[in-house]
Amino acid sequence: MSQSTLKIKPLPVEKFFTSLTINLTNKCNTYCKYCFRDSKKSAKDEIELKDIKRILFFFQKKQANVIELYLQLTGGEIFLYPNIFEIIKLALSLGYTLRLQTNGLLFNKMNHRQLEIFSSKKIIIKISLDGWNSKIHELYRAKGSFDKVVSGIKMEGTPNFRHSLRININNV
Numbered sequence: 001m002s003q004s005t006l007k008i009k010p011l012p013v014e015k016f017f018t019s020l021t022i023n024l025t026n027k028c029n030t031y032c033k034y035c036f037r038d039s040k041k042s043a044k045d046e047i048e049l050k051d052i053k054r055i056l057f058f059f060q061k062k063q064a065n066v067i068e069l070y071l072q073l074t075g076g077e078i079f080l081y082p083n084i085f086e087i088i089k090l091a092l093s094l095g096y097t098l099r100l101q102t103n104g105l106l107f108n109k110m111n112h113r114q115l116e117i118f119s120s121k122k123i124i125i126k127i128s129l130d131g132w133n134s135k136i137h138e139l140y141r142a143k144g145s146f147d148k149v150v151s152g153i154k155m156e157g158t159p160n161f162r163h164s165l166r167i168n169i170n171n172v
């Protein structure tokens with residue numbers, strides 16, 4: 001196994017940190033006109049699993065006295081990251097409260113066991129829509145994406161889960 005080159009520096013004012021954000025990948029299964037991350041299907045910029053694990057253990061150990069420790073996972077599309085469920089499970093076991101930022105397009109492809117994890121009270125799923133209907137939403141995002149996101153949000157037959165929905169207000 002190759003040696004990781006990631007250097008984790010001591011935290012300067014560690015007791016004030018309560019939130020950690022990791023950008024897992026810049027790979028994305030859709031496109032948005034305003035994407036500032038240059039995310040696309042062919043993108044290959046990903047943080048290695050072993051480095052993510054090291055960061056999670058390091059931060060959790062340093063912040064052991066913090067009442068609630070938040071981990072936000074973002075991308076690209078986080079559910080394209082190959083080991084995403086392993087990361088989620090590890091983070092939960094270490095006591096993190098997770099905020100999962102996703103475009104919501106892949107819930108329909110998940111199996112029951114994968115979906116079940118979202119019933120954890122320690123997970124908040126964040127999904128953005130660019131309008132209340134497909135006409136407005138798809139001015140900014142891929143065609144057909146509105147219905148896929150909405151059906152993903154409904155996730156019929158899945159245990160209750162918490163999500164926050166951000167609707168961007170747009171002038172058409």
Ligand code: SF4
Pocket residue numbers: 028029030031032034035036037039075076077103
């Ligand atoms: S869903 Fe997010 S990461 Fe993907 S193209 Fe849109 S803004 Fe970029």
